[in-house]
Amino acid sequence: MFGYVQPLKPELKIREFACYRSYYCGVCKALGDGYGQVSRFTVTYDAAFLALLNSSLVEDGERVCFERCIVNPLKPKPVVRENAAVRYAAAVNLLMAYFKLKDGWRDERSIPSLLAFRILSPYIRRIRSAYPAVYEAVHEQLGRLALVEAENVSSVDAAAEPFARLLSIVLPAPQQGKTERRVLEWMGYNLGKWIYVVDAFSDIESDIRSGNYNVLVARYGKDTHAWLSGDDISSQRNGENTPDQNLGQVEVSGSVWQGGESKHAMLDKEGASANKDGKNGSGRQDRVNKSVCQGGKSFSAWQTRLDRSAQQDEKDKLAVRIMEESRKEVEFILNTCLAEIGKAYELLDIKRNGGLLENIIFLGLPYKTQMVLDERGEGDGSIQGTRCKARCNSGGDKGGL
Numbered sequence: 001m002f003g004y005v006q007p008l009k010p011e012l013k014i015r016e017f018a019c020y021r022s023y024y025c026g027v028c029k030a031l032g033d034g035y036g037q038v039s040r041f042t043v044t045y046d047a048a049f050l051a052l053l054n055s056s057l058v059e060d061g062e063r064v065c066f067e068r069c070i071v072n073p074l075k076p077k078p079v080v081r082e083n084a085a086v087r088y089a090a091a092v093n094l095l096m097a098y099f100k101l102k103d104g105w106r107d108e109r110s111i112p113s114l115l116a117f118r119i120l121s122p123y124i125r126r127i128r129s130a131y132p133a134v135y136e137a138v139h140e141q142l143g144r145l146a147l148v149e150a151e152n153v154s155s156v157d158a159a160a161e162p163f164a165r166l167l168s169i170v171l172p173a174p175q176q177g178k179t180e181r182r183v184l185e186w187m188g189y190n191l192g193k194w195i196y197v198v199d200a201f202s203d204i205e206s207d208i209r210s211g212n213y214n215v216l217v218a219r220y221g222k223d224t225h226a227w228l229s230g231d232d233i234s235s236q237r238n239g240e241n242t243p244d245q246n247l248g249q250v251e252v253s254g255s256v257w258q259g260g261e262s263k264h265a266m267l268d269k270e271g272a273s274a275n276k277d278g279k280n281g282s283g284r285q286d287r288v289n290k291s292v293c294q295g296g297k298s299f300s301a302w303q304t305r306l307d308r309s310a311q312q313d314e315k316d317k318l319a320v321r322i323m324e325e326s327r328k329e330v331e332f333i334l335n336t337c338l339a340e341i342g343k344a345y346e347l348l349d350i351k352r353n354g355g356l357l358e359n360i361i362f363l364g365l366p367y368k369t370q371m372v373l374d375e376r377g378e379g380d381g382s383i384q385g386t387r388c389k390a391r392c393n394s395g396g397d398k399g400g401l
Contacts, residue, residue, distance in 0.1 A: 004195055005049045007356065008363040016356040018078060022064055023055070024048040026080035029067070030090035035123035038116075042097035046195075049360060051080070051089035054173035056353045057180055058085070088173045091127045095135065098124050099142050107212075134170055141166035149213040154222070156333060159215035160196040167192025180348065187344035194337035194365070198372050201330050205319040216330070220322045327373060334369045341365065 007020055027047045031039040055062065062083060066076035080086055098120050104113030128135040144162040153159045171188030172181040200216050207214035208221075345361050 002195055002199055003044045003046060004198055004368055005191070005360065006045045006364050006368070007359045008367050011363050012359055013355065016353075016359065019353055019356055020048065020052065022062075022078040022080045023052045023086065025067075025069065025077055026083065026086045027051050027090050027093060028069075029079055029081070030086050031094060034087065034090060035094055035120070035126070038119055039094050039097075039123060042094055044093060044097075047089045047093035050092060050171065050173075051083070051086045052353060052360075053171070053184075053357060054085035054088065054176065055080070055083055056350050056357060057176060057348060059351060061352075084175055085173050088131070091131055092134065092170050094120065094123060095127055095138055099138065103142075103146075131174070137169040138166060141169070148215075152213060152218050153215060154218040156197065156200075156215055156219065156329065159200075160193045163196045164189045164192035167195070183344050183347045187341055190337040190340040190344070194334055194341070194369075197330055197333050197337075198369065201323070201326070202372050204322055204326075205316070208315045208319050208322075216322055216326045220325045221318055323375070331369075331373055334373075338365055338369065 007017075009017065012020070024043070024045070028040050028043045031043060060083075062080050064078050065081045067079045068074070068076050098117055101113045101117035101120070104110045105117060124135075141162045145166075148159050148162060168185040168189035171191065172184035176184060200214055203212075204214060204216055206212075207217060341361060345357070350357060
């Protein structure tokens with residue numbers, strides 16, 4: 001997962017924040033107990049939300065223990081233990097991390113990704129045995145997502161569909177009843193679409209730099225193949241000029257070099273001086289030739305760096321243009337998803353931790369949306385002042401842990 005689903009911390013009560021941390025630590029501990037200590041490095045905020053939501057829909061209370069952790073070995077922290085929802089969230093978290101690492105090796109040939117997913121492979125077989133339907137669904141939908149990328153799909157809805165369906169399948173835990181499952185599936189569908197679009201908008205600049213697929217780049221930047229493939233640099237190396245540059249004439253140290261003519265001019269000047277002196281003309285001529293050769297190489301390297309810098313500037317301008325042109329559509333999609341997520345939540349019979357869940361859904365998600373759209377990055381500020389309004393669920397026990 002991506003770690004986008006978080007509470008808005010300044011609006012949380014102290015006991016609500018403690019409850020949230022206990023579920024986060026519970027997922028982390030469940031990963032270590034069931035799938036090895038290395039798997040604990042994959043824990044995400046999304047998994048904590050998954051555990052919290054499913055646990056809040058069942059009658060069984062949380063069993064909270066105070067335990068130490070390698071990150072904080074001195075002071076014991078509350079940890080939710082022996083909870084089916086927490087174990088399920090840990091399995092889903094590791095499954096998603098595994099496929100992400102596998103894609104990293106396949107797409108980028110990343111050695112760390114290869115080593116990590118090899119280490120996790122034996123535990124994935126255990127998850128497949130415990131949750132076969134979830135494993136098959138994740139594998140199938142991620143395969144469809146790979147096809148979307150391979151086909152360079154430019155429709156935002158079509159590109160987001162596989163991940164939306166994936167979240168609709170994994171959000172309901174196996175112990176949920178039929179009614180709760182239908183509501184959670186619709187919530188998961190819209191949450192998956194929200195995550196996909198938020199991630200695509202956030203990664204426009206980095207995806208243009210790396211040349212990776214991004215549906216918003218495919219939709220709003222269809223005329224940018226040359227920039228993304230680096231054709232302009234290769235053409236310059238072949239002696240061709242780009243539309244934005246004319247490097248046939250470059251001013252260096254107050255003089256004008258025009259292609260190869262500058263080398264011949266230097267050679268003639270130095271050669272004439274050598275003949276005039278009448279001493280060591282041949283040796284000096286060799287030194288002149290060597291100097292001209294080295295100067296030509298230095299100029300070529302400098303020219304290549306200049307070309308790359310110009311190309312990077314063009315990519316940065318392209319990213320800004322795509323973000324501006326796509327902002328209105330992205331904002332509409334994200335706000336629509338948030339509205340549907342809120343409606344689905346209000347249909348759930350929340351047994352406990354209602355205040356914390358409402359913070360995540362009605363404050364945390366809108367705040368994250370606004371941060372992404374305004375390009376303000378991460379922040380922990382108050383929701384007050386943004387265009388998002390908090391809404392409250394009238395049903396369910398508001399009690400915290």
